[in-house]
Amino acid sequence: MAATRALIRRGARDLRLLAVPQCGIQADMLIGAGCVRGIEAAAVTMGELGGAPRFNAAVKAGAIEIRDSTCPAIHTALQASEKGVPFMPLRGILGTDILAHRPDWKVQDNPFAESGDPIVLLPAIRPDIALFHAPRADRAGNVWIGRRRELVTMAHAAARTLVTVEEIVEDDLLADEATAAGTLPGLYVSGVAEAPMGALPLALTEHYGADTDHLGEYARLARSAEGFAEYLQRHVLAQDVAA
Amino acid sequence: MPVTRTELLIATIARLLEGCGHVAVGASSPIPGAGAFLARALGGDEMRVSVLGSRRHNFFTDGGRELFDCAAQGRMDAFFLGGGQIDGEGNINLVGVGDYPTLDVRWPGSFGSAYLYFLVPRVILFREEHSPRVLVPTVDFVSAPGVSEEGVWRRGGPHALLTGRCLFAFDRAARRFRLESAHPGESAESVAEATGFGYDAADPVPETAAPDRRMLDLIRGRVRDEIAETYPAFAAEVLGTAA
Structure with a gap:
């Protein structure tokens, strides 16, 4: 979230967002602030707090390009980039309106079947940037992600990976097998910035819970463009700009 | 109690x-x-x-x-799906009401439904609200289809639909729901009145067994x-x- 706020303060424009595989307040804020040209996602939601208000308004106004997807299609298309292959097949999806609205997806018969067996082929997704927050990194740019392995897939697939962390530690995260197994090696990491409490108002597992009051305030204010502007002024634009 | x-x-x-x-x-x-x-x-x-x-x-x-x-x-072996709309052939819609993409009402998105509906043998549809606006003749957007054409690889699909009023079983060969039982306080008539699609029914309709x-x-x-x-x-x- 710290990086999301920084993007808004910097007046980022024309971003194409890829949710892995769904997103909420981050995408909603970027859309509301006019930073986004298009979004690909399996879902955009504020969870228990209901729909994502600025996303919903932008969809209705036709203000952003939307590519509806399904969770495993996003994971799989990133895995294609991980392997450096142009596409990956995936079961299911046939007969959906998701497929009907995705001219970039193709259906072909399984070449190994004796006959028939149509299967969906997904083109590889190679993001320009993977962006996420993690508990810690070391001086060599190794980032501890625990069992959130989709972050590894994102980094493998993306051209560049930018990470914010709670803290930068002096230990070598690859030195001990116990931490190495949950570590994204610095080979895949382009930049790390320290941003304590950087996930707030969202939770960071084992570090802090979500700030539900803050999320509730957002969900309430962002229902209108004026309320959203008030939120931005209060919680994003008026902050000391470190990033 | x-x-x-x-x-x-x-x-x-x-x-x-x-x-x-x-x-x-x-x-x-x-x-x-x-x-x-x-x-x-x-x-x-x-x-x-x-x-x-x-x-x-x-x-x-x-x-x-x-x-x-x-x-x-x-x-x-089993998974749960819901739906903003569910129709009589077991199609589910998690995307929205109206003409895609601008829609009159936008919901979060399809999540993994387009895939899991094909892969998981026993998918239980669960939606507490049982009304004609949820249980519709035909969904506006197919996030996941209840049945597939011959020749499409598929091991899973709808097994049952449980609502706040009743329990339906799904007959994949007939492509129809069958009313299995009505919850206490409901009847064959009250269920029919609240359901926007056609279905088969036991006669008489038993009451859903209490725990x-x-x-x-x-x-x-x-x-x-x-x-x-x-x-x-x-x-x-x-x-x-x-x-």
Whole structure:
């Protein structure tokens, strides 16, 4: 979230967002602030707090390009980039309106079947940037992600990976097998910035819970463009700009 | 204490899950989650239950894709899906009402439905609101189709549809729901009035079986404690506070 706020303060424009595989307040804020040209996602939601208000308004106004997807299609298309292959097949999806609205997806018969067996082929997704927050990194740019392995897939697939962390530690995260197994090696990491409490108002597992009051305030204010502007002024634009 | 509607739904879900080895529960699903925990307790703890959003009841370690890969490997016997709209052929819509993409009402998105509906043998559709605006003749957007053409690889699909009024079973060959039982206070007529699609029905329509003493004790004790980790408000407000 710290990086999301920084993007808004910097007046980022024309971003194409890829949710892995769904997103909420981050995408909603970027859309509301006019930073986004298009979004690909399996879902955009504020969870228990209901729909994502600025996303919903932008969809209705036709203000952003939307590519509806399904969770495993996003994971799989990133895995294609991980392997450096142009596409990956995936079961299911046939007969959906998701497929009907995705001219970039193709259906072909399984070449190994004796006959028939149509299967969906997904083109590889190679993001320009993977962006996420993690508990810690070391001086060599190794980032501890625990069992959130989709972050590894994102980094493998993306051209560049930018990470914010709670803290930068002096230990070598690859030195001990116990931490190495949950570590994204610095080979895949382009930049790390320290941003304590950087996930707030969202939770960071084992570090802090979500700030539900803050999320509730957002969900309430962002229902209108004026309320959203008030939120931005209060919680994003008026902050000391470190990033 | 009389049996509540929520307890009836939890018990009905547990009965639908009988014999499953691994049941996965998606996001924002406290009642299906409680139903799965009850089925596990009744079956001597042999069932594996994975709950999205839980730390304790989540044995996945390979990132967001693992749930989907696990289903593809045939290691998941049951899953739950909902729908803003559900039609008489078991098609579900999680995207919105109106003409895509601008839509009149936008919902979060299809999540993994387009895939899991094909892969998981026993998909239980659960939607508490049972009204003509939810149970429609034809969905506006197919997030996931209830049935597929001949020749499409598919091992899974709708098994049952449980609502706040009744339980339907799904007949894949007939491509239709069949009214199995009506909850206390409902009748064949009241269900028909609230349903926007055609279906077959038992005659007379039996009443949905109430949970027995053992089930009730588990729901109000162990199951409540297990679900409280992921859904504390639900456990406290709906299933009563811990003794």
